[in-house]
Amino acid sequence: FRHYPAIPYLLKWLFISSVIGTCIGIASAIFLITLDWVGNFRETHLWLIALLPLGGFAIGWLYMRLGKSIEAGNNLLIDTIHQPQEIIQFRMAPFIYLGTLLTHLLGGSAGREGTALQMAGAIADQFSKPFRLNENERRVLLIAAIAAGFGSVFGTPLAGAVFGLEFFLIGRLRYDAILPAFLSAIIADLVTKLCGAHHTVYYITIVPDVSALSILYAILAGIAAGVCAATFSRTIHYIGSLFKKYISYPPLRPFIGGLIVATAIWLIGTTKYIGLGVPTIVQAFNEPLPSYDFALKMAFTILTLAAGFKGGEVTPLFFIGATLGNALAYIIPLPMGLLTGMGFVAVFAGATNTPLACMLMGIELFGHQSGIYVAIACVVAYLTSGHTSIYQKQMIGEPKH
Amino acid sequence: FRHYPAIPYLLKWLFISSVIGTCIGIASAIFLITLDWVGNFRETHLWLIALLPLGGFAIGWLYMRLGKSIEAGNNLLIDTIHQPQEIIQFRMAPFIYLGTLLTHLLGGSAGREGTALQMAGAIADQFSKPFRLNENERRVLLIAAIAAGFGSVFGTPLAGAVFGLEFFLIGRLRYDAILPAFLSAIIADLVTKLCGAHHTVYYITIVPDVSALSILYAILAGIAAGVCAATFSRTIHYIGSLFKKYISYPPLRPFIGGLIVATAIWLIGTTKYIGLGVPTIVQAFNEPLPSYDFALKMAFTILTLAAGFKGGEVTPLFFIGATLGNALAYIIPLPMGLLTGMGFVAVFAGATNTPLACMLMGIELFGHQSGIYVAIACVVAYLTSGHTSIYQKQMIGEPKH
Structure with missing residues (x-):
């Protein structure tokens, strides 16, 4: 030996x-x-x-x-x-x-x-x-x-x-x-x-048995998430380059960006789309939300981050994905909570090209019962987001297909 | 777009x-x-x-x-x-x-x-x-x-x-x-x-909260599983080469192997160690078993497969891992069912070098609650089994460390 x-x-x-x-x-x-x-x-x-x-x-x-x-x-x-x-x-x-x-x-x-x-x-x-x-x-x-x-x-x-x-x-x-x-x-x-830090708990209450039809629905949800993720990645890079092109003095970029965001908040009169947005994410698991929520959150996040504010993209991507999933429940006949959870991790999977991590995250957050749905959504979103990424330096190790 | x-x-x-x-x-x-x-x-x-x-x-x-x-x-x-x-x-x-x-x-x-x-x-x-x-x-x-x-x-x-x-x-x-x-x-x-085929259901009833100590215990269990997996892989290849070296007429190899196995079954007077062994695997989750079970199953499986019988190594590896985990409960202070489940997938992870698949299998079979323990055991077993494998043609894409 x-x-x-x-x-x-x-x-x-x-x-x-x-x-x-x-x-x-x-x-x-x-x-x-x-x-x-x-x-x-x-x-x-x-x-x-x-x-x-x-x-x-x-x-x-x-x-x-x-x-x-x-x-x-x-x-x-x-x-x-x-x-x-x-x-x-x-x-x-x-x-x-x-x-x-x-x-x-x-x-x-x-x-x-x-x-x-x-x-x-x-x-x-x-x-x-x-x-x-x-x-x-x-x-x-x-x-x-x-x-x-x-x-x-x-x-x-x-x-x-x-x-x-x-x-x-x-x-x-x-x-x-x-x-x-x-x-x-x-x-x-x-x-x-x-240290006493708490994490939000999310519940998917109803997970239907897997069937040929529900696999198809999950694929459709994954495609929507992938397109949404690609849109996010492309737009944030594009807006970021616009800020850089037209405003040469760096501190002025977040100043202008902040001005636009603050004005927009004042105009629409809600703080729903700023910050982390965790309460809305939790809500999305339980009740129907306006179908445009994900688009507004996307706009606010892109403006904030492309202008040079700090933080991350992921919790907003959770928000965007969860509300997208919630909105998909209007047209895809899967339970709303399940679609919300699938969108939650799948948009993130598409935007960061990390399908296995997102699948595991779905299982850790929502339980293994929804694993198959979450897996299909993440893999399909990964595929349909193409070779875009919120991380510009991410290298292509292998073409996706 | x-x-x-x-x-x-x-x-x-x-x-x-x-x-x-x-x-x-x-x-x-x-x-x-x-x-x-x-x-x-x-x-x-x-x-x-x-x-x-x-x-x-x-x-x-x-x-x-x-x-x-x-x-x-x-x-x-x-x-x-x-x-x-x-x-x-x-x-x-x-x-x-x-x-x-x-x-x-x-x-x-x-x-x-x-x-x-x-x-x-x-x-x-x-x-x-x-x-x-x-x-x-x-x-x-x-x-x-x-x-x-x-x-x-x-x-x-x-x-x-x-x-x-x-x-x-x-x-x-x-x-x-x-x-x-x-x-x-x-x-x-x-x-x-x-089509109506059923899969056995395994239950891990008690999963303690993760602590510094329980992480150490899980690492120890993973090491035991990895060493066990490496032993299995090396011995089965070695015995297989002995059969090939000393018995040149192929049909005679499983004949001799079958003779040894049948005699051994007759001598020890139990069918516990032949076939798939699913009942014993289920038992291992619930009650203490003899600590030598895993060694006997290993011997029977190696003889059977190295001689040229057909089937697979994985369910026997589940048996070996589950009974090894069960035996570890005599010395490692984690719940017996949990150690059984960890051994179940970790020996398999070490023998096939597929830690992520085995981790997911653990989560799919036992639920996400034991995910962290299963993950540690699989990753450590993967590492400590070295570059051995039950699949001789598996190539090394990346050294393990």
């Missing part, structure tokens, strides 16, 4: 995963708790939204003056995994954290996964030197960090682990970081929960 | 997946129902076991005379995916089907996944020409067939789909067949269930 070289490797990465998992778990907990507080504060102090343009200017100015090297955000993480360069500056973590809180405090429509990933990446990369990791181990460390950040901020460690393995390359999954990704995500999620 | 080239692709593969999914689903149902009948018949006519050597001779003779081209079985499928050559002969399906039934009727210890995969591959490949598939599409077709065979025979379509994508290459997963794999597996599983 041979020796087992896997054991020292396992011990080493168990140690590293425990360290970064704990740090990232604590960071995610602080982020979730303060973000919750900030969102509630805004809802009771709506005059804050008038300050959105000024807040945008402040974020833009800060990043221009002190954050040029880390402005690329998620794309910088992806680049570093593909071609490890300098250590990611730690300031990425406080910058994205404060930028996101300010965005949410003043009423931008944004998410939190970008923040979680960037905090995680910036924290973990500081250990590259003390742990004396070589180039390839540093890649693994960053993948594990992203798994931990994603897993802990959404409370879905398995989806986080697969997301870390999946997200930097379209169409291929490599297993060399599989152990660190799973351990870090599970430990970070545990730490976040121990 | 661009066109959506994914739609014709989707329609094409929905059609192909429906056709092969239906055929494979029916084949799996017939196989499951007759296999069940055969196993029950043997249990009430134990004198049949005395015929095991003769049955072995018959199988060996048939394959020698008429089945040389398809004897490689699963390895032929893997080869064909890597390097598409001639169409797989349809006779692979009836040969493996009858060989497996005879093996089970006469008391060999074997499984059914090999049979399901080979029937599926042989059936699906017949459509390569009428559907005018090119080389790459034929690869996708075979992956989809394997997904359908696996998903329908175990009633776990999501695990089947990921298994099809995962199993021919260690350490890497390619997404170019993701849609056909999921659709075929889901359709085949649906058809098998509609």
